[in-house]
Amino acid sequence: MMRTQPQNQQDYYSKIFYELSALVLNIMRSPPPSIDFSDQAPSIHHRRRREGPSFQQITPAGFASLLLGVSLALMLCGSVTFFLGFILMPWVLGLVIFLYFVGVVSSISMIGRSILCHNSAPPSPRKDIPSWKLL
Template sequence: MNILRSPPVPFTDQASVSERRSNLLDASTISPAGFAWLMLGISVSMMLCGSVTFFIGFMLMPWVIGLLMVFYVAGIVSAISLLGRSIICNALAPPSPRKHIPDNCFFCSSLGFDN
């Protein structure tokens, strides 16, 4: 906690410069054991958060796979329905009359297809 705490600020003007320096050095230094505990706390908290995230993902994975399968089945049913509708409508529809292209068509005469 020494590294996280701000240095003490003297409120009197009578404090000497050396006293201020010693207060700043004491508050800003940390022992090797304190640094090790700080790193241990950070690593444990990261492991716990990672484990919780992994557990949530592991529990939700069957739902994700199930939803994916529902979308695949819906896509296959939609494609089969569209294919069947196009075949049935094409088979039952009366043949459309062909359009008559006049003999004096400008496009045909410009290409040299005059009759």
């Protein structure tokens, strides 16, 4: 059976997917930064930048490198998350079992106390109320 998610949660995931897609497309569209290591005058660099960016298409090797980097980042994040969960899970299970044990012992103690101490409690002193006060 498939659960339906609330509309605002679906919108949240749609926005995240849209932003990620836009980021990847912008990376693919933008040319690599041109870094000039020559000893030319800085005025030449300004003239080159004013001419406008020359958009280059991404090569298949560049696209493969991009996808490889994205998949590597996802694997690394997933591995770190798995490692943290693997380390913390025994602590969480231990805490849950401890609290369950404390709850069971507490309830057994309350049941035992109510059974054993019910008849041994001294009766509370009663005051006889005159019949004329009851009316």
